[in-house]
Amino acid sequence: xxxxxxxxxxxxxxxxxxxxxxxxxxxxxxxxxxxxxxxxxxxxxxxxxxxxxxxxxxxxxxxxxxxxxxxxxxxxxxxxxxxxxxxxxxxxxxxxxxxxxxxxxxxxxx
Amino acid sequence: xxxxxxxxxxxxxxxxxxxxxxxxxxxxxxxxxxxxxxxxxxxxxxxxxxxxxxxxxxxxxxxxxxxxxxxxxxxxxxxxxxxxxxxxxxxxxxxxxxxxxxxxxxxxxx
Numbered sequence: 001x002x003x004x005x006x007x008x009x010x011x012x013x014x015x016x017x018x019x020x021x022x023x024x025x026x027x028x029x030x031x032x033x034x035x036x037x038x039x040x041x042x043x044x045x046x047x048x049x050x051x052x053x054x055x056x057x058x059x060x061x062x063x064x065x066x067x068x069x070x071x072x073x074x075x076x077x078x079x080x081x082x083x084x085x086x087x088x089x090x091x092x093x094x095x096x097x098x099x100x101x102x103x104x105x106x107x108x109x110x
Numbered sequence: 111x112x113x114x115x116x117x118x119x120x121x122x123x124x125x126x127x128x129x130x131x132x133x134x135x136x137x138x139x140x141x142x143x144x145x146x147x148x149x150x151x152x153x154x155x156x157x158x159x160x161x162x163x164x165x166x167x168x169x170x171x172x173x174x175x176x177x178x179x180x181x182x183x184x185x186x187x188x189x190x191x192x193x194x195x196x197x198x199x200x201x202x203x204x205x206x207x208x209x210x211x212x213x214x215x216x217x218x219x220x
Contacts, residue, residue, distance in 0.1 A: 009128065016126035018119065028199040079200050083193070089138040090189050 008085050010058040011078050019043065020051050024074065027061055031073035034063070118195050120168040121188050129153065130161050134184065137171055141183035144173070 014020055022041055026032060032040075038048045052072060055061035059078035063070050124130055132151055136142060142150075148158045162182060165171035169188035174181050 008131075012122070012125045012131070015122045021118075021122070024199055028202040074199065076200070079196055083196055086189055086193055086196075089134055089184065090186070092138040 005085075007059070007081055010054075011060065011082055011085075014054050014058040014060055014078075015082075017051070017054075019047075020055055023048070023051055023055060023072075024060060027072055027074045031071050034070045034072060037072060115195075117169070117191055120164075121170065121192055121195075124164050124168040124170055124188075125192075127161070127164075129157075130165055133158070133161055133165060133182075134170060137182055137184045141181050144180045144182060147182065 015024075019041060023037060026037060026040060034045060034048055034052065037052075038045045041048070052061060052063055055078075056063060056075075059075055059081060061072055061078075062075040063072045065071075125134075129151060133147060136147060136150060144155060144158055144162065147162075148155045151158070162171060162173055165188075166173060166185075169185055169191060171182055171188075172185040174183075
């Protein structure tokens with residue numbers, strides 16, 4: 001079995017929620033404030049705060065306080081981790097397919 | 111707002127579950143049978159069947175009946191879709207960053 005990866009668990013938990021994906025859709029276009037996110041998505045500031053916390057904990061977003069305004073943006077770390085997970089699962093499988101091809105070629109040659 | 115994407119909803123729902131990710135871990139190493147999956151993960155055949163159905167519906171795995179044995183393997187379609195989603199979110203954001211850099215350079219040049 002592969003090793004436990006608590007980061008990927010957090011990432012998939014974060015991405016499992018449609019409101020959090022809607023937040024990322026918005027942040028991928030431009031950084032914005034917590035207030036604007038709440039307005040755009042029609043949810044309370046408290047709810048946005050909770051979703052952002054989960055996105056921050058998984059490395060998919062980050063927030064920064066500039067003066068009195070909290071600005072949120074996409075963070076690359078979570079996306080990097082997710083891409084590595086995909087690559088890992090895809091490549092292991094593709095290597096197996098290559099090996100299978102070699103075995104078939106060998107058996108045909110006999 | 112971005113368009114609704116029911117496929118990505120299904121993919122993230124599928125990947126939100128640790129047992130389904132454990133199934134993909136295993137399939138990424140090699141195709142296997144439903145029975146072996148159930149044994150390896152210590153869950154019932156019924157549970158494996160339900161998880162596989164969700165993985166198939168999201169294009170992440172596929173099953174094939176060869177004689178009396180049902181064999182499961184990784185399917186690339188779901189992984190392709192997931193990669194496109196990441197690229198889309200990342201690239202929109204990176205384009206914005208580039209544009210921000212240009213604006214800063216312009217304002218410094220004035």
